[in-house]
Amino acid sequence: MIAALLVPTATWYLVLSAILFGIGTFGVLVRRNPLVMFMCIELMLNAVNLSFVTLARELNDINGQTIVFFVMVVAAAEVVVGLGIIVAIMRNRSSVTADDLIELNG
Amino acid sequence: MEFFVFGCAALMILVGAVGVITRSHPVHAALSLVLTLFGVAVLFVAQEAHFLAAVQVIVYAGAIVVLFLFVIMLLGVDRVENLRTEPLTAQRPLAIIVSLGLIGILVAAFTTGSGALHERGEGINIPDLSTGTDANTTQLAESIFSDYVVAFEVTSVLLVVAVVGTVLLSRRIKSVAAETSK
Numbered sequence: 001m002i003a004a005l006l007v008p009t010a011t012w013y014l015v016l017s018a019i020l021f022g023i024g025t026f027g028v029l030v031r032r033n034p035l036v037m038f039m040c041i042e043l044m045l046n047a048v049n050l051s052f053v054t055l056a057r058e059l060n061d062i063n064g065q066t067i068v069f070f071v072m073v074v075a076a077a078e079v080v081v082g083l084g085i086i087v088a089i090m091r092n093r094s095s096v097t098a099d100d101l102i103e104l105n106g
Numbered sequence: 107m108e109f110f111v112f113g114c115a116a117l118m119i120l121v122g123a124v125g126v127i128t129r130s131h132p133v134h135a136a137l138s139l140v141l142t143l144f145g146v147a148v149l150f151v152a153q154e155a156h157f158l159a160a161v162q163v164i165v166y167a168g169a170i171v172v173l174f175l176f177v178i179m180l181l182g183v184d185r186v187e188n189l190r191t192e193p194l195t196a197q198r199p200l201a202i203i204v205s206l207g208l209i210g211i212l213v214a215a216f217t218t219g220s221g222a223l224h225e226r227g228e229g230i231n232i233p234d235l236s237t238g239t240d241a242n243t244t245q246l247a248e249s250i251f252s253d254y255v256v257a258f259e260v261t262s263v264l265l266v267v268a269v270v271g272t273v274l275l276s277r278r279i280k281s282v283a284a285e286t287s288k
Contacts (some may be wrong), residue, residue: 006109007108007109008108008109008112010220010223011216011217011220012112013112013149013153014212014216015213015216016116016119016120016149018208018209018212018213018216019120019209020119020120020123020142021208021209021212022205022206022208022209022212023120023123023124023126023127023205024123025201025204025205025208026127026201026202026204026205027126027127029197029200029201029204029205030127030197030198030201031127032193033132035132035174035177035178036126036127036132036135038174039126039135039136039139039174040126040127042139042143042166042170043123043126043139043142046142046143046146046166049146049158049162050146050149050150053149053150053153053155053158054153055223056153056155056227056230057153057154057155057230058223058225059223059224059225059226059227060225060226060227060228060229060230061225061226061227061228061230062227062228062230062245062246062249063227063249063253065155065157065158065230065242065246065249066246066249066250066253066254068155068158069158069161069246069250070254070257070261072158072161072162072165072166073261073264073265074261074264075166075170076165076169076170076265077264077265077267077268078268079170079173079174080173080268080269080272081268081271081272081275083173083174083177083272084271084272084275084276085275086177086181087177087180087181087275087276088275088276090181091181099193
């Protein structure tokens with residue numbers, strides 16, 4: 001009875017990915033360092049990947065794993081461009097928080 | 107056994123994720139991110155996505171985190187951020203409400219909608235002695251290079267655009283700088 005209850009089902013994985021997504025959201029909303037905000041976006045992407053793989057197994061469909069592959073490629077490109085932008089912005093600046101980017105403030 | 111694997115991986119994921127958002131030092135946050143990414147890779151293996159687990163470790167835990175650490179060192183921003191002060195009033199309580207509400211909505215959707223999941227695919231090959239040890243990789247490759255070959259080619263264009271754009275972004279334009287300084 002207890003052994004049957006302790007087998008992780010798809011809902012466990014999906015709830016774990018929801019919690020991971022929530023932690024990532026909290027980090028993006030709260031942290032000030034743009035690099036750490038980027039890491040929190042990676043957390044959210046990984047939560048989505050985890051739920052894709054879980055649903056691929058649950059639905060018995062390989063397309064779920066295929067789209068995770070594409071999400072990884074796009075995430076790699078996004079990190080490259082994002083870090084390039086951060087380097088270009090932050091090169092001549094001593095402060096590192098996102099609040100200091102107020103040149104367009106009227 | 108599966109419960110034990112799930113518990114350990116979930117613990118790794120959650121400890122790493124909390125570390126990313128609570129460590130004030132960006133290098134520590136990046137190393138916590140590695141812990142989370144390894145935990146996700148373990149769960150990929152537990153769900154028979156072996157190729158994706160390998161890619162997760164190589165691309166995410168390898169390349170992307172190294173890129174993060176490289177940029178942290180390049181910018182010299184490996185400084186401790188003061189997390190005690192709260193620049194915007196009531197931002198953190200509101201953020202807690204938003205993220206908890208998001209988790210609640212997602213969990214409610216998963217628990218109520220799990221009955222709507224029907225097996226609709228043609229099956230995932232699980233590597234064993236009869237199908238060969240690379241069944242997952244073979245099946246994923248057949249899916250990518252037959253059904254999604256156009257998307258795969260477009261992805262290569264995306265990567266070229268990303269690389270060229272990053273080179274342009276991070277290049278110092280010497281001639282313009284010299285003219286403006288005259």
